[in-house]
Amino acid sequence: MPFLQLILPIGAADPAPYEDALLAAGASSITLEDEGDDPVLEPLPGTTPLWPRVRLKALFDGAVDRDEVLGMLNAELGSKLAQALAGASFETLADRAWEREWLKDFKPMRFGRRLWICPGGQQPDEEQLRDSQPAVLIELDPGLAFGTGTHPTTALCLEWLDAAPLAGKRVIDYGCGSGILAIAAARLGAAEVLAVDIDPQALLATRDNAERNGVAQLIEAHLVEDGADDSRENPADILLANILAGPLDSLAPAFAARVRSGGQLVLSGILRHQAEAVASRYAPWFDIGPVVVRDDWARLDGVRRPTPPPPSN
CATH class of the missing domain: 3.40.50.150 (Vaccinia Virus protein VP39)
Structure with missing residues (x-):
């Protein structure tokens, strides 16, 4: 079943009211992303830092009406916060195993002479292994x-x-x-x-x-x-x-x-x-x-x- 994804740039605004509104409008999941290029690599214990500019992505059932979703968000957010909806966009996503999506960009990698880090189920081919014997292969899933x-x-x-x-x-x-x-x-x-x-x-x-x-x-x-x-x-x-x-x-x-x-x-x-x-x-x-x-x-x-x-x- 395909999904409808709403992409909503909110800049430096507090994401909490937007998350609440999206959930009220029927979103099944919400993701916060860096809208710029300001990575947060290692937060301090007990903190949840955000980026200077935030982009929200919300997933909806693929059959929902886009105008209806925007109308519900307008009603939930009020006139001031709803101004951000001017930058909203939609895209249709094919259904897939989202929890394994990271694998598409993660291939077997060699470090030094013999050490290989491999995503689950993937192995270097024989040609890659030829000059790294005896190879040490580590199968990795970083989870969260x-x-x-x-x-x-x-x-x-x-x-x-x-x-x-x-x-x-x-x-x-x-x-x-x-x-x-x-x-x-x-x-x-x-x-x-x-x-x-x-x-x-x-x-x-x-x-x-x-x-x-x-x-x-x-x-x-x-x-x-x-x-x-x-x-x-x-x-x-x-x-x-x-x-x-x-x-x-x-x-x-x-x-x-x-x-x-x-x-x-x-x-x-x-x-x-x-x-x-x-x-x-x-x-x-x-x-x-x-x-x-x-x-x-x-x-x-x-x-x-x-x-x-x-x-x-």
């Missing part, structure tokens, strides 16, 4: 969490993992999202992986993807505030954090406490112009190597220096 490998920050971390000696290592993936880095570490030989995030949806995606890839027994996933890990008493060999510069700055002492002497730190989610400041923040504990940049995003790699012993009395 961030992380498919397509963003430069994730790609930078996956390439680091592909080249790292991970056998027997204890790894922390801080800000695990879909679990892509945690699962890659486990598939590449890590003995145990702690996956941490602020979002319960991320933990669901991580656990589901870990099960899908046969590494659920190697990955423990929990919320940041649960504090269920023992990484201070049993520090990690490797800590990866693909988040943003602000949280990375505030977490520097905590990360230093969670990486063993000689252990490795991998930080991403940093813009090129932020890399120097973040590196300086970690300099008291880590020897930071050269910045690695892709598409104006940066990755910092560091080695934990030994903690000096406390002064003797």
Whole structure:
């Protein structure tokens, strides 16, 4: 059954009354989108930020009358808010499995020499695999969490993992999202992986993807505030954090406490112009190597220096 989609640009207006009006007019679903080019990559806990300019998309039964929908919206919104309807447009959408629509733009991707990230049901062809043996294939469905490998920050971390000696290592993936880095570490030989995030949806995606890839027994996933890990008493060999510069700055002492002497730190989610400041923040504990940049995003790699012993009395 086809659907009728109403597209309504509302700019910086509060979307709530428009959502209420659309539901009253019979919309079966409403989506908010960025009308400009102002991505919100990682909101703070407890916040739901919106873009400077918002576009609403509402789905209706394909048999509804367009004029009737607009008339109901006019009646619900009142004259001032209804002015936005001048920019409204309609389109007919064929019925399909909407929850799988993301797959059409997500193909198998290689990172480094052997690591492949694949959407569910897709595999690289034989020619693609020829020069990446022995290939490590990870089947991924991000669900509602961030992380498919397509963003430069994730790609930078996956390439680091592909080249790292991970056998027997204890790894922390801080800000695990879909679990892509945690699962890659486990598939590449890590003995145990702690996956941490602020979002319960991320933990669901991580656990589901870990099960899908046969590494659920190697990955423990929990919320940041649960504090269920023992990484201070049993520090990690490797800590990866693909988040943003602000949280990375505030977490520097905590990360230093969670990486063993000689252990490795991998930080991403940093813009090129932020890399120097973040590196300086970690300099008291880590020897930071050269910045690695892709598409104006940066990755910092560091080695934990030994903690000096406390002064003797």
